[in-house]
Amino acid sequence: MNWPSHGSNPRYLxxxxxxxxxxxxxxxxxxxxxxxxxxxxxxxxxxxYQEIQVYPDPFASxxxxxxxxxxxxxxESILIGNGGAELIALATRMFSGKKVVIIQPxxxxxxxxxxxxxxxxxxxxxxxxxxxxxxxxxQLSLIGADALFICNPNNPTGIQYPAxxxxxxIEECEQQNCSVxxxxxxxxFLVDYHSFLPYIKQYSNLIIIRxxxxxxxxxxxxxxxxxxxxxxxQHLSELQPHWSTNTIALLAGELCLQEESFxxxxxxxxxxxxxxxxxxxxxxxxxxxxxxxxxxLLQDPYLTxxxxxxxxxxxxxxxxxxxxxxxxxxxxxxxxxxxxxxxNDQLMExxxxxxxxxxSSS
Numbered sequence: 001m002n003w004p005s006h007g008s009n010p011r012y013l014x015x016x017x018x019x020x021x022x023x024x025x026x027x028x029x030x031x032x033x034x035x036x037x038x039x040x041x042x043x044x045x046x047x048x049y050q051e052i053q054v055y056p057d058p059f060a061s062x063x064x065x066x067x068x069x070x071x072x073x074x075x076e077s078i079l080i081g082n083g084g085a086e087l088i089a090l091a092t093r094m095f096s097g098k099k100v101v102i103i104q105p106x107x108x109x110x111x112x113x114x115x116x117x118x119x120x121x122x123x124x125x126x127x128x129x130x131x132x133x134x135x136x137x138x139q140l141s142l143i144g145a146d147a148l149f150i151c152n153p154n155n156p157t158g159i160q161y162p163a164x165x166x167x168x169x170i171e172e173c174e175q176q177n178c179s180v181x182x183x184x185x186x187x188x189f190l191v192d193y194h195s196f197l198p199y200i201k202q203y204s205n206l207i208i209i210r211x212x213x214x215x216x217x218x219x220x221x222x223x224x225x226x227x228x229x230x231x232x233x234q235h236l237s238e239l240q241p242h243w244s245t246n247t248i249a250l251l252a253g254e255l256c257l258q259e260e261s262f263x264x265x266x267x268x269x270x271x272x273x274x275x276x277x278x279x280x281x282x283x284x285x286x287x288x289x290x291x292x293x294x295x296x297l298l299q300d301p302y303l304t305x306x307x308x309x310x311x312x313x314x315x316x317x318x319x320x321x322x323x324x325x326x327x328x329x330x331x332x333x334x335x336x337x338x339x340x341x342x343x344n345d346q347l348m349e350x351x352x353x354x355x356x357x358x359x360s361s362s
Contacts, residue, residue, distance in 0.1 A: 016207040024344055026133040029321035031155070031186075031295035031337040034096055035269060038262045040255055041218070048248045056247040063253045067147050067225060070257055071197050071255055076230040080253075082244045084185050084211035089113050090224065090236045091181050091207055098146035103133065105156055106325040107183065110149040125328045128145070128297070129287055133161045135168045143178055151183040153190060156335045158291025161193035170196075173221035175207045185211040185224075189293040192266050197227055204229050215266065218258040223249045270294045273338050280348050284355045289333075302358065305331045306325075309354060316350045 043291065060080035068075045081087040091120075092113035099120040102110050114121050124141040126133060131154065137213040142148065150169065153160040166182070173180045180203075187193045187210065188313040200206050223245065226236065274291065281288050289297040298320075300309050306323075313320055313334075319337035338344065 001018055002109060010063050013075065018092055018100060019314065025319055025321045026339060026343045027338040028339060028343075029298040029319050029349065030219070031293075031321075031335070032214050032219055033266050033294065034273075034339045034343075035217070035262075035266050036338070037217045038256060038259045040161075040259065040262075041216075042253055044251075044255060048251050051247045051251060054247060056245060056250060058158065058242055060245060060250055063250050063257075066257045069204055071195070071227075073197055073200065073227060074230070077200055077233060078225050079228075079233050079240070079241070080245050080250070081224050081226060082246075082249075083219075084209055084215055084224040085096045085109055085185065086222075086240075086244065087209045087224050087226045088181075088183070089116075090239050091209065091273045092117050092119070093239055094232075094235065095119055095179070099137075099144055100147045100149065101141050101145045101178075102149045103138070103154075104328050105131075105152070105154070105323070106149060106151050107155045108155065108325055110151075110181075110183075111304075111327075112127075117154075117207045123327055127328070128157075128333065129289055130160055130288065131157045133169075135165060135166055135172060142173065142178055145173075145176070145178045147179040148173055148180060149181050149183065151185070153186050153293050155183075155185065156295070156297055156321070156329070156333075157289040158186075158293045159289055160190060160193070160292040161195075167199070170199065170203050173197070174203055177205075179205045179207060180232070181207045181209065183209045185209070185214055186293045188215040189267060191272055200227055200229055204232075207232060211252055212256060215263065216259070218249075218252060221246075221249045221252055224254050258266075270338055273341065273344055277338065277344055277348070279339050280351075284351060286351065295337045297329075297335050300354075300358070306334050307331060310334060312354055314351060316353075318350055354355040 063080055064075045064078045067078055083181060088109050096117040100114050101122045101124055104125050106122045109113050109123060122141055124138055154168055161310045170180050193330055196208060211224040278288055287299050287301050299306055303309060310322060323329035323335060324331045
């Protein structure tokens with residue numbers, strides 16, 4: 001089956017399965033902030049409208065300065081992009097024809113762009129339910145590698161790797177003349193995240209990608225940024241199309257980066273709802289990954305694969321993210337975003353109904 005390669009846009013999933021999309025459904029496949037965009041974006045929207053007659057700032061100076069001030073890094077180390085996907089594509093072009101290691105399971109765009117650029121791809125496969133990352137295991141995969149893709153916190157598992165482990169990997173890669181592309185798309189959902197941005201001054205092999213569409217729930221705008229040493233930024237900017245990021249995205253980004261209370265409210269909400277959901281899953285004998293963010297993997301341990309549960313959820317108007325195109329998972333898990341409380345309640349009700357009709361340990 002030709003499965004859709006991303007979450008969201010559920011009509012493509014239903015078309016692939018030969019099903020009719022219901023009028024009412026809850027989409028758990030898109031892992032963005034369930035609280036929606038910050039209210040200030042709506043308040044300023046008419047002001048943004050006044051700017052659409054003006055060409056975007058090709059250097060994104062205002063947004064870069066805001067990021068530089070917030071993160072205490074040089075402006076010259078920042079590249080603004082049309083979402084994380086564009087920045088991944090640009091970074092991958094640097095390693096065209098080279099050997100690239102991808103820590104799996106991982107966001108499908110890494111491999112997709114590596115294949116477009118004729119890279120030699122090596123999987124370093126982690127295994128559930130804990131998906132632990134160990135440097136000693138990784139070292140063999142790194143032999144002769146030119147670049148490593150690592151997503152932290154990981155998509156699709158939601159697991160945050162220990163900061164000491166990630167730092168050890170960066171150091172090992174530097175010794176082996178291997179670049180590290182560290183995707184931090186979901187870092188701002190973590191209350192206690194150890195930022196690696198300061199390390200770009202110390203490690204010339206480090207490239208960090210951050211998305212702004214997830215936390216601030218603006219995937220329709222497309223916005224992200226990449227941080228690396230200035231020579232890397234200069235090289236990548238030469239590969240980037242002119243006016244890559246539109247005016248509204250740049251203005252929205254500046255506004256979002258001032259939303260500290262919104263950030264704290266979102267982190268607190270996600271923490272409380274995740275705790276509530278995981279308590280339910282444990283009581284109903286479902287297995288979940290030890291996620292620290294706004295999504296997680298779930299499986300019914302009594303199934304060899306999760307397709308039957310997947311179909312059951314779809315027929316009940318709930319749309320999880322399939323994992324058939326995640327190497328090492330191949331449908332053995334389902335990914336769910338944490339949604340609004342009412343939708344989370346609906347998920348628990350449907351899973352309770354599933355459990356009533358299927359084997360349980362009781």
